[in-house]
Amino acid sequence: MEHIFNFSAGPAVLPVEVLQQARDEMLDWHGSGMSVLEMSHRGKEFMSIAAKVEADLRELIGIPGNYKVLFLSGGASSQFAMVPMNLLRGKKSASYVNTGEWSKKAIKEAKRYCIVNIAASSEDANFTCVPPQDTWNIDPDAAYLHYTPNETIGGVEFNWIPDLTHLNAEVPLVADISSTFMSRPLDITRFGLIYAGAQKNFGPAGLTVVIVREDLLGTTLAGTPTMFDYKIHADNDSMYNTPPTYPMYIAGLVLEWLKKKGGLAAMEQINIAKAKLLYDMLDTTDFYHCPVARSDRSRMNVPFTLKDSALDDAFLKQAKSRGLIQLKGHRSVGGMRASIYNAMPLEGVAVLVEFMKEFASNHA
Template sequence: MTRNFNFSAGPAMLPTAVIERAREEMLDWNGSGMSVMEMSHRGKEFVSIAEKAEADLREILTIPQNYKVLFLQGGASSQFAMIPLNLLKDKKKADYINTGMWSKKAIAEAKRFCEVSLAGDTSENNFTTVPDQRSLVLDPDAAYVHYTPNETIGGVEFDYVPETGDIPLVADMSSDILSRPIDVSKFGLIYAGAQKNIGPSGLTIVIIREDLIGNPADGIPTMFNYATHADAGSMYNTPPTYNWYVAGLVFEWIKDQGGLSAMAEINRRKAEKLYTAIDNSGFYANPVAENARSWMNIPFTLADPGMDAEFLSGATQRGLLTLKGHRSVGGMRASIYNAMPEEGVDTLISYMQEFEQKNG
């Protein structure tokens, strides 16, 4: 059995320790005689798994008491609609910061339900920067301000949390949640698809301040009302139990690593190594402004795009998988979430240097 280094943007690598534990417990969880997949979501075994996962996540992120943690289905794409449908209340407008592909998707869906003002927009520089705080144009009549702290495709990450005063800040943290400590109290709502830094796809985490729950738009589907899930402890209907369980194993693993301060230190080191290798090469390039470079998703191009196929083929031979960049950007993309070992980044850098020496 070989475990390769998989640079997929998501679904993505999980810690080997987590997958090994899932394997060990697969047929018989904790002497219950059942796989976690087979447990009633209302039975004491699964309830204990679910509660521990939530408690660990609350501990890791220091989530204040006045926030609910919801374990939902439907991905960030469902949140793109749920957010305006629940947070607009009697308002008609929302502010969005546009920093790339995922911001744009959130904006397109929001426009189905409200007027969208762009509080910031970096399309003019092809999404290679983040707008600074002073440049943000905040509409006092906006129901909320939405932004994407890390753009998975462009590899652009905010190096600060926007200040929005009394207007709730909403963040799509799908690709950088749990990568470093954050101050949850600065946010009204944080959401994240699980498949990058949390666990298997099919689970979406929503962390929402309680006062934002309970005023949905008229006539929305019951499943799109946050109150439905908040009131039922995320068990209004059958939740994605196995996904929730694996997420819980990841939360335990993060605690074992020393929590988010430790993760941040490792993530910073992994990213700095790779950016340094790119910048020093003269062969590879990353277009993102230094202060906006993502720790999680690092796109880079080769001096000659004609060599992309050869680069990818050699990478695959060395067990460095899924490095092809998004079609909208081209080149390569190395997604190095929490579960990517530092050894994976080192192996990639060695390969890049070797490839450059041969072909540069």
């Protein structure tokens, strides 16, 4: 099979070693005579898989015992509703930081359930930066503060965690951490709740992880569907209904791969090196342009444009002929985007950089 480098923003590239192991275990998992695809989620075989996934996740991140780990369906987008349904806890409003398309989607959904206070926004800067926290206006009576640490479409990433300790009343910090989850160490104790779709750094589409502090559970909005109640899932160890079993299994293989790589601190250094290689090239030419403020550039999603958009199709076609695929920017912003998640090797970024240099030279 021809070797390619897949720069898709999600579903994204998975480690080759993980795919090979899944292939080898497809028909018979560990001598059980069954594929994971056909196991009962309550059988001892899958229960052992689920227990190991949670144990490895807790170990890699350092999740304290007073946090519940939930393995859910519905994608991160379902959490746009589940968060206010579960975390308002009798309050009428919540604060949100608006840094791009995914923030806007979360805000739009939350408005169905509560008053949304926009604590900060970078919309006036065309979502090319992170608003400094000293400009934020956080309602001290808000049920929580929600932000998106990394905007996959705009390529804007927080390189810091918001500090809410100055507020008179405790306001839990909530984050849609889908596209940076497992790409760097994380102090989970700074958050009340985080959620992430798995299909970036952690596994395949179909699995959503929620990590929530226990004291935030148990008070939902009237009329909240049972399936949208975090406490129901927590009390049933994510087995209230059939969970996304095969995505959980693949995520477990990814966690084992991460442990072999040296954990999240080691993975972060690899991701820093990949991002630096690509951004350094972008900053040394006027043929390409990255619109994001340098201090807020994403390590995971690198958007860029060509000096002449008429060359876009030729760029994509020639890149594909070199085995470099899924580089087209999101339909809402155009241009290009290279997503360089955990499983993208440094070699892939190096090949992309060399192609970009060559293409620029040929079209100078």
